[in-house]
Amino acid sequence: MVGLELGDPLRAGSAQFWRWIEVWSRVVRDGPLGNDQRRKLNAHHVTGRWVGGVGLAVAVGAAYFLAAQLSLGLLLQPDGVAVFWPAAGISSGFLIALGPRARWPVAGGAMAATIAANLMGDRDIWASSAFAVCNAAEALITAGLIQRYFDADFSLDRLRQVLGLLLAAVIGTVISGVGGAVSYRLFHASSAPMLTIWWHWFASDVVGIIAVAPLVIGCAAAVREPPPRSELVEGSIALALLAVMTGFIISLPPEPWETVVPGALLFPMLLWLAARCRPVFAATGAFMVSFAVVWTTIFGIGHFGDTDLPIDARILQAQAVILVVTLGAFVLAALFAERRESEARLGRSNALLQRERDNKLLNAQAITASIAHEIRQPLTAIMTNGNAALRFLGMSPPDHEEVRAALEKIISDGHRTSEMFDSIRTLFKPTDQGRQPIDVNEMILAVLQSFREELRDHLVATRPELTGLPFVVGHRNQLQQVVSNLVRNALEAMDTITNRGRVLRVRTRLRDQDTVIVEVEDTGPGIDPKRLDGIFGAFSTTKTHGMGLGLAICRMIIERHGGQLTASSDGKSGALFQFILPVEAADASAVSPR
Amino acid sequence: MQSDPEGVVLVVDDDASVRDAMQRLFRSVGLRTEVFGSATEFLQSKLSDGPRCLVLDVRLPGMSGLDFQAELTKASIQIPIVFMTGHGDIPMTVKAMRAGAVEFLPKPFRDQDMLDAVHLALEQDRARRMGEKAGADVRAKFATLTPREQEVMGWVTAGLMNKRIAAEMHLAEITVKLHRANVMRKMGAKSLADLVRMADVVGIRKKS
Numbered sequence: 001m002v003g004l005e006l007g008d009p010l011r012a013g014s015a016q017f018w019r020w021i022e023v024w025s026r027v028v029r030d031g032p033l034g035n036d037q038r039r040k041l042n043a044h045h046v047t048g049r050w051v052g053g054v055g056l057a058v059a060v061g062a063a064y065f066l067a068a069q070l071s072l073g074l075l076l077q078p079d080g081v082a083v084f085w086p087a088a089g090i091s092s093g094f095l096i097a098l099g100p101r102a103r104w105p106v107a108g109g110a111m112a113a114t115i116a117a118n119l120m121g122d123r124d125i126w127a128s129s130a131f132a133v134c135n136a137a138e139a140l141i142t143a144g145l146i147q148r149y150f151d152a153d154f155s156l157d158r159l160r161q162v163l164g165l166l167l168a169a170v171i172g173t174v175i176s177g178v179g180g181a182v183s184y185r186l187f188h189a190s191s192a193p194m195l196t197i198w199w200h201w202f203a204s205d206v207v208g209i210i211a212v213a214p215l216v217i218g219c220a221a222a223v224r225e226p227p228p229r230s231e232l233v234e235g236s237i238a239l240a241l242l243a244v245m246t247g248f249i250i251s252l253p254p255e256p257w258e259t260v261v262p263g264a265l266l267f268p269m270l271l272w273l274a275a276r277c278r279p280v281f282a283a284t285g286a287f288m289v290s291f292a293v294v295w296t297t298i299f300g301i302g303h304f305g306d307t308d309l310p311i312d313a314r315i316l317q318a319q320a321v322i323l324v325v326t327l328g329a330f331v332l333a334a335l336f337a338e339r340r341e342s343e344a345r346l347g348r349s350n351a352l353l354q355r356e357r358d359n360k361l362l363n364a365q366a367i368t369a370s371i372a373h374e375i376r377q378p379l380t381a382i383m384t385n386g387n388a389a390l391r392f393l394g395m396s397p398p399d400h401e402e403v404r405a406a407l408e409k410i411i412s413d414g415h416r417t418s419e420m421f422d423s424i425r426t427l428f429k430p431t432d433q434g435r436q437p438i439d440v441n442e443m444i445l446a447v448l449q450s451f452r453e454e455l456r457d458h459l460v461a462t463r464p465e466l467t468g469l470p471f472v473v474g475h476r477n478q479l480q481q482v483v484s485n486l487v488r489n490a491l492e493a494m495d496t497i498t499n500r501g502r503v504l505r506v507r508t509r510l511r512d513q514d515t516v517i518v519e520v521e522d523t524g525p526g527i528d529p530k531r532l533d534g535i536f537g538a539f540s541t542t543k544t545h546g547m548g549l550g551l552a553i554c555r556m557i558i559e560r561h562g563g564q565l566t567a568s569s570d571g572k573s574g575a576l577f578q579f580i581l582p583v584e585a586a587d588a589s590a591v592s593p594r
Numbered sequence: 595m596q597s598d599p600e601g602v603v604l605v606v607d608d609d610a611s612v613r614d615a616m617q618r619l620f621r622s623v624g625l626r627t628e629v630f631g632s633a634t635e636f637l638q639s640k641l642s643d644g645p646r647c648l649v650l651d652v653r654l655p656g657m658s659g660l661d662f663q664a665e666l667t668k669a670s671i672q673i674p675i676v677f678m679t680g681h682g683d684i685p686m687t688v689k690a691m692r693a694g695a696v697e698f699l700p701k702p703f704r705d706q707d708m709l710d711a712v713h714l715a716l717e718q719d720r721a722r723r724m725g726e727k728a729g730a731d732v733r734a735k736f737a738t739l740t741p742r743e744q745e746v747m748g749w750v751t752a753g754l755m756n757k758r759i760a761a762e763m764h765l766a767e768i769t770v771k772l773h774r775a776n777v778m779r780k781m782g783a784k785s786l787a788d789l790v791r792m793a794d795v796v797g798i799r800k801k802s
Contacts, residue, residue, distance in 0.1 A: 379701070381611035384703075391622035406615075406618055
């Protein structure tokens with residue numbers, strides 16, 4: 001993918017970078033990846049396309065650098081800790097969003113940027129390097145914890161994920177804070193107590209991560225699965241309103257009541273964003289508010305810039321407000337997202353149930369139509385014979401021989417109908433009776449044996465290709481009927497073939513240790529591929545296969561054993577009927593006649 | 595195979611009892627029957643000459659009844675068809691009738707319905723045969739005309755006056771009149787209208 005051209009690193013780097021942008025925009029343009037499953041599978045596959053390589057490191061480094069510059073520019077003391085460190089959020093966010101493969105590029109970029117920013121701030125190389133290591137470690141620890149305890153699809157749409165991010169951030173910054181405090185003492189000759197330094201580092205990084213990382217994570221998630229246009233529009237409107245209100249709040253004079261106003265105005269907007277749009281919008285809104293708070297604190301505007309309070313207190317206040325607002329927004333967003341997910345799942349399972357119900361109905365219809373058709377044949381014969389007999393009686397003289405023959409046929413057709421009903425009834429018996437372990441190969445050979453004469457008469461060559469199978473639990477009679485039906489259909493289909501050999505292939509094999517596959521293939525004229533789906537239905541009129549009990553019933557039998565019956569054909573050189581059976585036949589609900 | 599002036603009913607149904615019963619029914623009204631178990635069997639056998647009709651089930655192994663009807667049309671085999679079916683939906687009925695079926699009966703059918711349909715079908719076949727024979731006669735007579743006479747017949751039946759025909763064919767008008775008389779005589783036409791009808795059968799009528 002993104003190869004490294006050794007030679008001109010800078011040029012190579014920028015070329016990679018632009019390639020990366022191009023790939024990224026293609027991903028955005030080409031649209032969502034589809035359903036959840038694909039999303040989970042592809043989360044790292046997609047990012048795999050554009051992580052790795054110098055390009056990513058450069059991008060991350062640049063962003064980190066800018067954020068670092070901003071923070072360092074807001075330093076209270078020249079050798080103090082930066083009070084707001086959104087850069088931490090950038091590095092952690094990118095790592096979490098892009099996955100483990102981005103580890104080294106992101107860490108490398110962060111380190112390079114830290115060193116650069118610190119050097120430009122007149123700090124020495126050792127201090128800069130030490131801070132670089134701490135920052136990189138922090139991002140790696142935070143992201144590492146997330147990757148270990150959550151799966152690849154981390155988009156803050158669950159409460160667990162929000163709390164997990166908070167915890168990971170805390171742990172990461174606690175540890176890196178120790179390193180940072182030590183570095184400050186060692187390389188900066190700072191006079192402040194270690195605990196204070198550690199606290200400043202911890203507070204500023206935690207707030208930075210919480211405020212910025214969700215935004216990065218949310219953006220990556222939105223790129224993977226872009227929101228629908230309506231959501232984009234609504235979210236953008238809400239964010240715009242939020243920005244306006246934030247500006248309004250900032251400009252308020254410091255009156256007593258104006259401590260309440262921000263909450264009153266901002267909370268509904270954040271609630272709107274959290275409830276109606278996916279988490280990335282709430283993250284953006286929270287980021288906006290955090291940014292406004294930081295800005296006003298540093299530059300002494302509005303409520304947070306109240307110069308009456310000492311700067312330490314104001315910073316603490318600002319950090320606290322940011323934490324509360326952002327965590328609150330994310331928790332709400334996650335809860336709402338979970339609820340939407342539950343609703344969607346409910347809707348899906350309802351649709352599935354409805355489809356199953358429809359299927360069952362269709363099956364019942366198919367079966368009754370099949371039975372009705374089968375019964376009509378002997379009925380027609382009986383009535384026709386009866387009418388013929390009457391006519392023979394009406395002749396002068398009456399033809400008694402013909403009448404006798406007709407009556408005898410009527411009786412035998414009556415018997416045939418009765419047998420037909422019996423065999424149908426055995427199909428619909430309650431399923432507890434008659435389940436036994438079946439040797440499928442032996443059953444197939446028995447069926448082929450019973451067809452031996454017919455196959456010979458019709459000049460059909462039989463090729464059984466049976467492999468060793470475990471016993472399958474099921475109703476032997478029913479499965480035998482299915483195989484019989486398929487063999488008969490194949491036989492009849494090949495009746496029309498004269499220009500090539502008539503070959504009936506019956507194959508069995510094991511798909512995996514719990515599933516058996518049986519295939520019946522013929523060299524007949526095949527079935528029109530466009531009609532393949534319809535042949536299992538009740539009113540399929542142009543069947544080349546399909547006498548006897550009907551494919552609808554066969555499918556029902558197989559499905560009741562927990563399997564599937566499918567047909568495939570190219571419409572020219574034959575048809576293949578395949579059914580799979582679980583070894584331990586699970587029982588779908590029985591169609592009971594009672 | 596002998597030719598049966600009464601006509602033969604050809605029954606194609608995959609159920610043996612149905613075939614047997616229908617043979618008995620047609621026998622009871624004096625109709626000869628031949629039975630087949632599938633479309634293929636039918637196509638592979640030599641059919642007797644003489645008026646005949648087909649009684650066909652739509653559901654057949656190997657080829658459906660409707661497909662079979664299409665095949666026959668494609669092969670220019672003209673046999674009137676009476677369909678029967680164990681289940682029929684309206685579109686299928688319409689399709690079959692549109693493709694030229696005589697009747698479409700559900701199973702089980704009233705015996706009188708079946709016999710009426712078969713008689714109608716045999717009548718149709720008889721009429722067609724006579725028509726064809728008549729056509730053959732006309733064609734045979736036409737073959738006895740000389741080329742000039744054939745051409746004259748074409749112009750005459752197009753409605754041209756003798757003078758015009760003479761101009762078209764670069765002949766004298768009297769020659770045209772001579773040819774015209776010969777044509778009428780050889781074709782055995784009793785009037786110009788008769789001749790026009792014969793010209794249509796042969797397809798010789800020129801466009802004026």
